[in-house]
Amino acid sequence: MVNKKKKTVSYIIMILVTLIVVFPLIWMLLLSFKSNAEILANPLSLPKSFNLDNYKNAFHTLNYVQLYANTFFVCVVSIIIELAITYFSSFVLSRMYFKNKKLRSLLYGFLILGLSVSPFILLFPVYKINVALHLREQLALIFPYVATSISFNTLLLTGYLKALPAEIDEAAIIDGCSLWDLMFRIILPMAKPVIATIVIFNVLYIWNEYPFASVMLRDVSDYTLSMGASFFKGTYTVDYGGIVASSVMIIIPELIFYGIFQKNIVEGMTAGAVKG
Amino acid sequence: MHWLSKKRYKIGLMLPTLIVYSVFIILPIIIAIYYSFTRYSGIGKARFAGLSNYARLLKDDVFWVSLKNTLIIFVLVFVLLMVLSFLLALLLNSKIKGTGFSKALIFSPAIIAPIIVGIIWVYILDPNVGIINNILDALNLGALKHKWIGGDVLSPYSISIIYLWQQLGYLTTIFVAGLKMIPEDVLEAVKIDGASSVQTVRFVIIPMMKTTISSTAILVITGVFKIFEIVQQTTGGGPNHLSETLVTYSYATTFTSSDYGYGMSLATITFLLSLIITGVYSFLTREKEGE
Numbered sequence: 001m002v003n004k005k006k007k008t009v010s011y012i013i014m015i016l017v018t019l020i021v022v023f024p025l026i027w028m029l030l031l032s033f034k035s036n037a038e039i040l041a042n043p044l045s046l047p048k049s050f051n052l053d054n055y056k057n058a059f060h061t062l063n064y065v066q067l068y069a070n071t072f073f074v075c076v077v078s079i080i081i082e083l084a085i086t087y088f089s090s091f092v093l094s095r096m097y098f099k100n101k102k103l104r105s106l107l108y109g110f111l112i113l114g115l116s117v118s119p120f121i122l123l124f125p126v127y128k129i130n131v132a133l134h135l136r137e138q139l140a141l142i143f144p145y146v147a148t149s150i151s152f153n154t155l156l157l158t159g160y161l162k163a164l165p166a167e168i169d170e171a172a173i174i175d176g177c178s179l180w181d182l183m184f185r186i187i188l189p190m191a192k193p194v195i196a197t198i199v200i201f202n203v204l205y206i207w208n209e210y211p212f213a214s215v216m217l218r219d220v221s222d223y224t225l226s227m228g229a230s231f232f233k234g235t236y237t238v239d240y241g242g243i244v245a246s247s248v249m250i251i252i253p254e255l256i257f258y259g260i261f262q263k264n265i266v267e268g269m270t271a272g273a274v275k276g
Numbered sequence: 277m278h279w280l281s282k283k284r285y286k287i288g289l290m291l292p293t294l295i296v297y298s299v300f301i302i303l304p305i306i307i308a309i310y311y312s313f314t315r316y317s318g319i320g321k322a323r324f325a326g327l328s329n330y331a332r333l334l335k336d337d338v339f340w341v342s343l344k345n346t347l348i349i350f351v352l353v354f355v356l357l358m359v360l361s362f363l364l365a366l367l368l369n370s371k372i373k374g375t376g377f378s379k380a381l382i383f384s385p386a387i388i389a390p391i392i393v394g395i396i397w398v399y400i401l402d403p404n405v406g407i408i409n410n411i412l413d414a415l416n417l418g419a420l421k422h423k424w425i426g427g428d429v430l431s432p433y434s435i436s437i438i439y440l441w442q443q444l445g446y447l448t449t450i451f452v453a454g455l456k457m458i459p460e461d462v463l464e465a466v467k468i469d470g471a472s473s474v475q476t477v478r479f480v481i482i483p484m485m486k487t488t489i490s491s492t493a494i495l496v497i498t499g500v501f502k503i504f505e506i507v508q509q510t511t512g513g514g515p516n517h518l519s520e521t522l523v524t525y526s527y528a529t530t531f532t533s534s535d536y537g538y539g540m541s542l543a544t545i546t547f548l549l550s551l552i553i554t555g556v557y558s559f560l561t562r563e564k565e566g567e
Contacts, residue, residue, distance in 0.1 A: 007372060010367055010370060010372055011372060011374075013367060014367060014368065014372070014374065014375070014378050015378075017364060017378075017382065018378045018381050018382055021381065021382045021384075021385060021441065021444065021445065022381050022384070024385075024396045024397065024400060024441070025384070025385070025388075025396070027396075027399065027400070027407065028395075028396050028399065031399055039399075039405055040404075040405060043399075043404075043405045043406065043407060043410045044407065044410045044411065044414065084292075085292040085293045085296060086293055088289040088290070088292065088293065089289060089290045089292070089293035089294070091289065092285075092286050092289045092290050093290075096280070096281040096285075096286055097281035098281075098286075107290065111293065111297060114297065114301050115498075116498055116550070116551065116554060117301060117305065117547070118498070118501050118502055118523070118546070118547055118550060119502070120502070120504065120523050120526060120527065120543055120546065120547075121304070121305060121308045121543040121544065121546070121547045122300070122301065122304040122305070122308070123527070123530070123531075123543075124308065124311070124530050124531075124536060124539065124540060124543075125303070125304035125305075125307035125308050125311070126300060126304050128307065129299065129300065129303065129304065129307075143296065143299075143300050144300055146296055146300070147296050147297055147299070147300030147301050148300075148301070150293055150296065150297045150301070154293075169280075173280065178280075179280045179285060182280070204387055207389065208387075208388070208389035208390065208391075210389065210390065210391045210504075210505050211504060211505075211527075215531060225389075226389050226391050229389070229391050229392055229395060230391060230509075240399075240405065243395055244395070244399070247392045247395050247396070250389060250392055251388050251389070251392055254387055254388060254389070255384065255387075255388075257387075258384060258387050262380060262383075265387060266383065266449055269386065269446060269449075270446075270449055270450045270453050
């Protein structure tokens with residue numbers, strides 16, 4: 001009897017918390033069908049019809065195809081570069097022989113240190129470095145994104161690669177494998193799950209990233225998605241309808257992405273914390 | 277592996293990562309600290325100014341306001357987030373139906389762009405177009421209406437709530453993963469010994485989850501010092517810099533006022549403060565583990 005009561009209370013709390021968390025997202029979706037005037041005059045009313053004017057307006061003001069394309073481009077290039085370089089370095093740190101064990105942990109510690117660096121101290125100096133290296137437009141974002149992912153990728157990759165048995169390497173070498181073959185034909189296929197987690201995690205990171213984008217991108221034609229959201233807020237006027245519609249267009253793909261890759265996303269985001 | 281672990285291979289494979297990391301993470305920190313000792317408006321050369329930026333900081337009211345706001349957010353978020361997500365994890369780890377679905381939904385705000393999170397909450401907290409004040413009006417409770425954002429007092433508290441909303445599911449999921457690592461038979465044994473649920477949590481579950489709890493705490497600490505878009509979207513640091521946090525103030529000083537030297541001294545202090553709090557926390561929890 002007591003147990004049943006407890007169960008009912010648990011249910012009620014669970015449903016309540018879930019509703020509270022989800023409500024703002026649903027509210028956002030509903031608002032996007034209301035006109036600017038409706039939002040201002042009658043904030044609590046539900047939309048009268050599926051009015052798509054806000055979306056049409058948003059499409060007129062901003063070139064979303066280009067926003068998506070820019071974001072996609074930055075995502076793909078950054079992730080390819082960061083995966084390549086951190087796979088190499090993590091392979092060295094996790095599977096190669098170090099006579100000096102201290103050097104190995106020193107290098108690992110050095111690369112992990114970045115987890116505690118806030119991007120905000122980096123913004124202006126990285127801007128200066130980009131100017132000095134003539135990195136402009138989207139290129140100005142790619143290297144900062146690669147660099148800020150190194151620590152996380154190293155944590156996940158070395159952890160995973162270390163767990164693969166060392167006998168694999170020995171057997172491969174005896175069979176006459178070169179280092180290159182070993183890295184790409186034997187170990188890489190085995191690392192697929194962790195690479196999937198890293199890719200998905202970084203797609204979200206780049207999709208959502210705003211501070212670097214806001215500093216590095218000057219031209220609207222270079223904007224990534226997160227910049228698009230802030231576009232509707234002028235100095236004196238606020239286009240409420242446009243902001244909501246454009247926000248919905250940014251988060252719908254994210255939520256679909258989350259629906260598909262939920263397992264990897266949750267794994268990637270919680271991996272560091274649980275393993276310690 | 278000895279044969280293939282030639283020095284030149286190792287160096288060659290490590291080098292790309294080390295170069296990118298040094299140029300875009302380590303070097304920028306050094307540059308930021310360097311600029312924090314200069315006056316620089318973006319035109320011409322930076323002039324060395326010694327400690328004057330740091331002296332100015334001590335006399336700058338906005339700095340103290342943003343420090344105060346940051347600490348309010350830090351304390352509120354830390355306490356509420358750790359406690360609530362732990363309790364929620366205990367609930368969602370129990371054997372009732374629908375926990376998987378509920379977990380998936382509660383986690384979803386964590387994947388949304390922080391800038392959108394800020395926008396979403398404008399429509400809830402805004403004194404004019406937000407739902408809360410309009411509901412209070414509709415219920416004839418106009419007296420309870422407040423400027424949740426954009427007023428003189430409440431902004432940092434509201435920002436804490438928004439951040440709580442965004443992170444709750446994320447931390448809950450981490451705690452659930454930690455709870456799953458406690459062996460079932462331990463909990464069985466405790467139950468047979470007749471421990472109440474409160475006792476079980478206090479004397480068995482919390483001690484066994486120490487590592488998860490402390491790494492989560494560090495995640496929260498570093499996270500709080502990255503709150504930026506939420507403030508920018510909801511209040512923009514205003515009115516009159518009253519809702520500024522350390523991060524938004526250093527950003528505004530650097531990129532809006534082009535006062536780069538001073539902006540970098542603010543950024544440096546913010547970075548140091550988050551490192552110090554993380555360090556102190558790690559130190560304190562390490563002490564306890566030794567008992």
